[in-house]
Amino acid sequence: MRFLTCAFSALMLVNGANAQPVPCGGNFGEFVGDLQAEAERQGFAPEVARSFLSGVRQDPAVLQADQRQGIFQDPFITFSRKLISQSRLDRGRQMADRYNAIFDEIERRYGISRGVLLAFWAFETDYGAVQGDYNTLNALVTLAHDCRRPEIFRPQIFAALALYARGDFDPATTTGAWAGEIGQVQMLPKDILENGQDADGDGRVTLKTSAPDALMSGAAMLSDLGWRHGEPWLQEVELPQDFDWYDTGVHTTKTVAEWERLGVRARNGRLDDGRLEASIVIPQGRFGPAFIAYPNFRVFFEWNQSFTYVLTAAYFATRIEGAPVYDAGDPEPGLSGEQMRMLQERLQARGYDVGGADGILGAGTRDAVREVQRELGLPADAWPTPDLLNRL
Template identity: 75%
Template sequence: MRFSTFIGSALMAVALGAPVRAQDVPCGGSFSGFVNGLEDEAISMGFDSASVARFFSGVQQSPSVLKADQRQGIFQDPFITFSRKLISQSRLDKGRQLAGRYSDVFARIQQDYGIAPGVLLAFWAFETDYGAFQGDFNTLNALVTLSHDCRRPELFRPQIFAALQLFENGDFNPSTTTGAWAGEIGQVQMLPKDILENGVDGDGDGHVTLKTSAADALLSGAKMLSNLGWRPNEPWLQEVELPDDLNWYDTGLHDTKTVAEWEQLGVRGRNGPLDDARLDASIIIPQGRRGPAFIAYPNFRVYFEWNQSFTYVLTAAYFGTRLEGAPVYDAGNPEPGLSGAQMKSLQSKLQARGYDVGEVDGILGSGTRDAVREVQRELGMPADAWPTADLLNRL
């Protein structure tokens, strides 16, 4: 579910030459009038008028999509809790079974893109439970509804014209294509523009059908990761053991050192040696210095182009290593985190001290983590970016 795609997708209207007249059609107001404006815009882009009429003929506003959008939340559970919810033995077994069933597809992915099977299997599992639950929102209705809504129409509107191009290609049915509430389609949940740019006909039937063809979905997902910057045949994540005297302020994605430099500081692989000593890497301690610890290689950052939730990204990356044979991580004994109410109190206190935490929402996002790390150092505490009751009391 690649929400970050929407930011880049907003540029598509310019690339497609959207006219000023059509762009003047405002969000909100009459839904039918808005659709008429989209039709005019599509025709001015060069789409066939009869095709445009067929594409938009049955579109309807979807209240259920608006409800889903307004209640969406990021993954708020801490890593240990979240990962234990999403990763089960049955999911591991299913992934390994599918790795065997589609061994030819994964061999092609490895050869063409240098991406290990576990990476795609993890996305496949988390996005749709290996294709079992792909979403039942009508995709066109969802995209037009979200474009008509005035919260962030510029993020969704370009996806409509990408879907129209897929329709003209024979790979999208406006009446029957369904998926997630935000417009993602198929077994690995890709947006229409991503499908246009990265779609692969993996099974050779002449179409890119991510809903019904695992080969199409997996190869398309692999191509997208490659285009997002995946470095072929390089690692992405590895569990590590950390020395007690590590400077905890140096942990987190804000700081990178070479693997060799981390080794000089006493970082060791928990289940084997670290990878290429020349690679840049960061140390991740999602629940502080007493919890699990990982070294994140450059490919780990590509995950954030797929989903911007830190907890989701780390869990997906870790699950990929499990599918490649890594053992269960050492959970350690992290200090208890804060409740939602406590987190809001902490954020308010940090704001009062001049730190930018973004919205006071009770969510441990990147801004709050950065602020926690800074104030911990200011107070002479281990700066591991994990907010605790002790920190809250000191503030």
């Protein structure tokens, strides 16, 4: 009963903390002391919280890892070719066969196709082989102390404390990714607390060593995030030359039937149910690959916020289930990281909110590029080029 109270208190903090300013920075020891006090206010026994936090240390390597995510500067074609190899596809199909019964149960219970879980399993840990060796508690407290995104990481500390209270988290030995994710599909403590599943029947949720537990837990989390049972997520398409490029991007949705009337065609097979709402995604402009993104595509963004990562994972999930290699087309040259920062600065000077000049083509920059292209009378396909940079 004491654990249930602690877990409920932790979840209340997780769900409600964003409404209040989140403490961060300052002396690290004092910051840890504040965590101890807050844990007690949330209903954790003082001795449990004290034991949990007693050995915590700041980890500079975590902050360094947070600041060097240069791979997300790569455009989709480059990024996807780095992550998707024949050996990774072959390994995924082997794992699909090995855990066929688990995938069947996931599809029955949650309506999530096996390719989706295999994609996250492959990209997050290479099917469990590379799970990270950062001390998880140190990582979470370090990132919560850092004032960039404390509202994300502080609640995870208390979720980890709830796991500790029930014997499912060891502050000294639990390791994972630099951002605090644990296990074969890399789930944060709050996600484990809410969606952890004992799929192998041993009475424990062990996401590091049990593939069935990790896969079923990941499926439960996707379902909790809004996955629509049995529906598709992504499909490659061909677009007519007179297409209105401004209508591309996840900001515009139409029914599949409406897209078909505008000339959208599946590159292979047929498009899905004409009543489904969908978006057209062209990651490298009108001369590059094109996809139709169904409602479930948006759930991928709840797992990772990078558009390039999400599209690559969603595409890999289709490949592992038999889709052909996409048609890369012949996209116009893009921008280097430095050029992208220059573009973002110039867009900001024109009043566009791009979320900062970080050199990464994120959603805000794509939206701004689309708008300024339209303003300048250019095809509004949201793909920034050297010509656009020069015009600005």
